[in-house]
Structures are given as C-alpha cells and as structure tokens.
Amino acid sequence: MAILEMQHISKAFGGVIALSDVHLQVEAGEIHALLGENGAGKSTLMNILTGVIPMDSGEIRFEGKSYQTPSITQMERAGIAFVHQEVNVVNDLTVFENIFLNRELKTKIGLLDRKRMIEEASVLFERLGVDIDPTAMVSELKTSQKQLLEISRALHADAKLLILDEPTTALSTQEVEHLFTILRKLKSQGNSFIFISHKMPEIFEIADRYTVFRNGKFVSQGNIADTTPHQIASDMVGEQYLDKDYYEKRPLGEPIVSLRHLSGHGFSDVTLDIRKGEIVAFTGLAGSGASEVMQTMFGVMPFEGGSIRVGNQTLRGAIPHFMKHGMAMLPSNRKENSVVPDVDILDNTCIAEHSISLKKPVISTRRELERYEALKKLLWIKAESPKDSILSLSGGNQQKVFLARWLNTDADVLLLDNPTQGVDVGAKAEIYRLILEFASRGMTVIINTLEIPEIKKVSDRCVVFFEGRVVKIFDHDEINEHDVMLYSTNAINTRRGANHAG
C-alpha cells in the first residue's frame, strides 16, 4: 500500500515552471530513490511535501489523508521528516538535548528531567544500532554521527517517512555502509525513505524503487531491479538538442600548464597536460575534487604533493604569485566570492589588476576608464555608467564584469569555476561564445561545471573527477552526456553498470 501519493503536482515561480504535473508514489517500508539533474525539480517537490512552499495545483495523500495546503508543523506531525544535506543539529548542546529539542521531558515541578531523557535516548540508539553517547557534546561528533543523530531525532518524533537529501556526500565508504545497515533495519521496521542522491552505485545498492524527473517533468518510475544505470542516466539527461554549435577544432599550441601527481585537499595524484589555446572542462559531482584542483591551481589553497608548472615556471605560493605568472580564476558562487558590493563597477573591474601592479601605486583613472570601455565592448556588458553600483547589474552582466576583472590582468590561463551559475540562458550562451573567442586568440581556458551539454558546446577535452581522482578524459568527439554521467557517478564501476557498459 502506498504511504505517500503525490499526483498532478504543478508549481511555478513567477513565469518559471519548476514542476509540471509530476507524480511520486512511495510504498510503505521501501527506500525510494528520487533522481534527476540539478534543477530537475526534486527539491521543489520535497519542499512542497514538507510544507515549506505551497503548490499551485495537485494532490498530496499521506497515509490515506489528503493535504491541500499543508504547513510545516502539520507535515511534521503527520510523520514526514526532512534530513537536509547540510546537517541541521545544534552544536552547542548535548546529543540528548538535541533529540528532545522543543519536546523536553519535565519533572513534576517543571524542571528538565535529564535522567529520563538520557535513558530514552539510550534506548532509541540501541534500537537503531547507533553507537553515540547521549551525553556527548554534538560539536565533538563526526559528521556521520551527526547525520545519524538527525535521523534518530526524526524517528524519535515518530517520523514514518524520512527524506534523505544526498546523505552520503560527507561520509566515508565505511560510514556509508553503517548508514545503509541502519536504513535497512529501519525499513524492516516499517519506515519509508525518499533517497535523493547522484551516486549511481549507492542507489543500486540501497533503493527498492525509483522516480526520475527532468526539467520539472515526470519521466519514469519503476523497480531498481528492473533497470540499469545506463537506462537511468538516459532518463535523467534525455535527448537534449544543443543550441547552435559554435565549436570548431582549432590548432593548439605548446603545453602551457602541467600538473604532475598533484595532491591536496580533496584530491590526489592528478596528472594533466594542457596546451596553449585549449579549452578543458573539469566535471564531477559535489565532493569530486574538481573545484579543489582548480582552486589549488590558483594558490587559493596549498597543495601537499606533486607540482604545478605554468610555462616554464614551477609555481607554489599565494594567489598574487600565481597571478603574476599568468593565471586568473573566476571563482564559483558569484555573490560570495566575486561581488565587492560597496564599490562601483569600475573598481570591481580593476581590483585584480591592481594587486599585480602595486609597483605603480597611483591610479590613472583615464587609463582605467579606457580599458573598462574596451572590455565593456568586448564582453557586451550592459551597464550605464562605470560609477554605478555593481549591484545595479543583472547576474549575467555582473558575471561579465568579473570576466572583465580577469581579462584586465592579461592572464594566459583563465580558470572558470562554475561560471554560469545563477546566470540566465541568454547570458550563459554569450559567456560560452566569449570563451571560444578567447581560446581562438590563444588564451587557455579551464572550466569546472556540472552542466554537461555546455561542456560539449565548448571544450576540446573533458576531465571527469570522482572522489578526488581523474577517472576519465574524453576528447571533444567522445563527449556525450550519457557517458560523462556514467563516469561522474562512478556507475561504470558498479557490477551491473560494468556489465551493461561492456
């Protein structure tokens, strides 16, 4: 019998349709994998289910009861709990205090009944097979323990359906095994789970059934036993037609960047040669190490072993050192890492160039304005006056200003970490057109992105990372979404995946 039925759910934000007539059915006592690319609508549906946002139309039935406009507390009481990706426990309290947060047990005279709470917590942990001391401080727990604590807390509140949003991203292989043992135990006790994950091997190990969304639409559902990682990857990606193809093969120059057995925070033994004028895409899921490699190539974080060579220089040191040798990096998360909100567009453009030309300490405003105007024309930045606030620009135009910030340093190698994040479709296309143009003028570009269709559009090669290692390098002609997805989820190495791929 289905514990949860969501039928004909639709939701639009402004003019953007996030979900259109989707279905989700979860049986009692099963682990149901909810799958889809970023932006497919998984989070929106889960937010609707937990009462965080209202749906435009559709029907939710949970344990036979119908909910039209559920509130957060209503769904909590009904027995639905959301275990978020970033663990949501109070670090400064003890374990048992977290479990009883807002539901504290009290003695007859209204004081907290610590003894009884600790006892109950121990009983709960024993039942679940979780090895945590109820009186320990949460800040002293490992991430995996915090996650188990959060699950325990939900179960203590009588949750029947738990939503696990990428629960294994921060866990080691052993910890994942432990978590899965507990999940199986809970499943046999009658609990149901919605399991959101990008890692194909995990899904095939733990899930019973699956549902796939793509671009806010329902694509398929079924039993895991009846499908293959290949099939699911196809369902997730679909037959996507690329927009106009700008890519053409260009003659490449001498090798300009070489990484030799580079190891550092979140990755190890990365060896790679990149040639002048080449566009290389890095890709991999969260935690794959692709972004960390890129940041290390710019001196943001130190590396532990191996070497980075640019031109004929071996580089090691802080950011300005890398900048002086022709490296530039547009970081991910524009708002946090690029926007200097209190200064104008011109100063936002010139800040990086300033830090490598400190030998001439005085600014020539006229020269800077000339360069700004030239860059503005080159990048098609839509801005009225260079004296306007950077915040007056749209996301896409802001991103172009930050591209201008780095072009202004006359770098040879441009590192772009997720450059089209939070940028609308039009600006996205323009940014990729620009990347191709820079490369044809001899600039070397490395892009880290999860958007595989875009990789196909621009890159000469695609480097796939999984758990901190390079697992595959595709040439331009070999790049297709399906295969890249197989390698970045490591589906190729699961037994079933390997059989079908072979």
Next chain:
Amino acid sequence: MRANKGGIAGVGSFLAKAWKRYSFIFVFAIILLVYAFTIQANGNTFKWGHITAILASQNTVIVGTMALGMALVIITGQIDLSVGSALVLCSGVTIMVFNITNSILLTLLAAVAAGAICGLINGVLAGYAKMPPFIVTLGTMLIYRSLTLSVVREIDPAITGSSSSQFAMLSSNSAYDVLRMKFGTGSLAGVSIPYITFVFVAVMLIILLISRRTKYGKSVYATGSNEKAAFLAGVNVQWVKVSVFVVTGILVGLASFIQACKIGNVTPASSGKSYEMYAIAAVVLGGVSMSGGRGNLLGVFFGALSYTTINFIIVSIPALTTDIQDTFQGLVLIAVILVQTVGPVIKDRFVEMKKRRLSRRQERSELAADKG
C-alpha cells in the same frame, strides 16, 4: 506640463543624490545653524571668531587627525579603541625627545615612530594573529596608558620636564619658542585660522587622495566590503588589515606632536581620555559605515567639525551643568545617526508599502475585470 514636471523631479533627484553622497556636509551645516541660533539666543552675535574657534579646537584637530586613521580601520571592518591611550604614550615620547634633543625634526620623527609601533602591535595581533580587533585594542588601550603612567614617575624631571606626574616641554630649550609660540598656538594673519588646522587639512587631503587615487586605498575598501572576494582577486587582505592600524598609529603620533605644540604638556592620568570614542563619533558623523566597506574620508573631516560644534552648542547653553552635558552629547549623536541610517530604511519601507498597495489594487481591478 510633463517636461516641467520632469525638471522639478530632476532637481529633486539631484538633491537626493547629493544628500546621499554628501550627507555629512548637510549635517554639519544644520549643526552650525543651530550653533548660530544658540549664540544669538544668548544675546551675542555669531561671528567669524566662532568658526575659527571650531577649526582650532582640540576636538577638531587632534581627534580629527586620529579619526582619519580610525575611519580607515573601520572601513576594513575593524576597530581601534587604543588611540586615546596611544596618544598619551606618543605625547610622552614626543615631549621627552624634545627636552633631550631640542630638535624639531627628531621630535617629529620620534612622535611618528612611537605611533607607528603602537599601531603595528595592534595590527599584528589583530591582522596576523587573527584576534578580534575590539579585544586586542581594548587590551592595548589599558597597556599604553598604564605604561605611560608608571614611567612618568620614574624618570628624571629634567627629561619629563615636570616634577609632578606629567610631561612638559622645557621652555628653556631654544626650539620651544618656534614650536609652541609660533607654530602650536599661532595662526595665519588675516583669516586667523591656526597653523595646526592647516596641518590637519593637509593630512586629510593626503589621506583622501590615498583612499581614492591609489591601489592601496581601493584595496582597503574592497577588504572591508567583501574580504573573501578581495582575497580571491589577489589582495593581500592580511597586510591591508595590519597596515590600516599602522597608518592610524602614524596619525596618532602626528596628533601627539600637534598636541604637544598646542598645549606644551600632557598628563597621562587624564589627557586623551575617551578620545577613541570621540574619534569613532567623528567617523560615524562623517557617514562612514560601521560595518565596513563604505565611507568618504572627506566626511570624516566634516564629522570632526560637526562633533566639535555639537560640544560647543552644549557648552553654550547655560542651563546645562557640566554633569548633564555628556547626556546631551550622547543624545545628539544618537539623533544624528538615527537620521543618517534609519532615514533611508524608513524611506525604503515606505516605497515598498506603496508598491505593494499599488499591486494589490491592480490585482483587485484585474479580478473585477475577470468577473465582468
């Protein structure tokens, strides 16, 4: 008709823009106006002499010079509570060096060097050791003053220049006359503006130029506005954070030199007390954002003038006894900041409310149209 309307709106928006960018000038003008009224109400006439008194005041020149540094520190998102105590320490050094060497140049260099060292200690502890600047400078505030206090009693009166617990410039030194009589208390004939005020203005212009026309100045703003973005753009944010403390120290040293020339002595137990608070007040009156990243150094100049004038107003009201004066000083300060910071917020709320009401009305009319 429409064009006419546009013209008026144009003037309005120009004034609104000017108010936003140069609010500190308007604030000063209003405070000066109030001062003029209180003078008149007391039965006196408001004269040029009143304005030169503002320009010559300790609160303008000494606190103002220190406030320029304080502004840089605040723009990087930090704070320096030690400037008042550092001023006393530097004054002690300045006067002793003068008494020993009788050299104007060496005295000035010693003042600046002592200030720079005080600032460097703050900067290294806050910038490199990453301790909260509030706590670091609270600590050095206690240290700098108590060191000066304990040293003044131990040193030969021939060097401190005084047998009681203070430092005093020896009038028997040959340079005393030039430094104190001519420079420290003299003023430019004709306009009767003191020389030390010109020094303050010159320093202000230099700091203003550094903040606006140098790469270093831009990096100070960037560090305070978004430290992470500045770091990722290659700005050495640690160094920037240390350097603003050193600049502040140098300015404190300079202020101690000016103060020595103006007054001739310093009492470690009482001189420069609460000056850090006055400096912060001048910075805030000058429109610098306490959360960092934003502020005009020209504003700090006017902020110092405004702060002095507020004091003059309070002192000139006979009904206010000395005990209650600080209360009024505090009230006026809070009121001015309220207008500066809460004003725009209230305005935004109002605009938003108007928008919402408009969209609701539109919705209703659309609904009515649908039904119709």
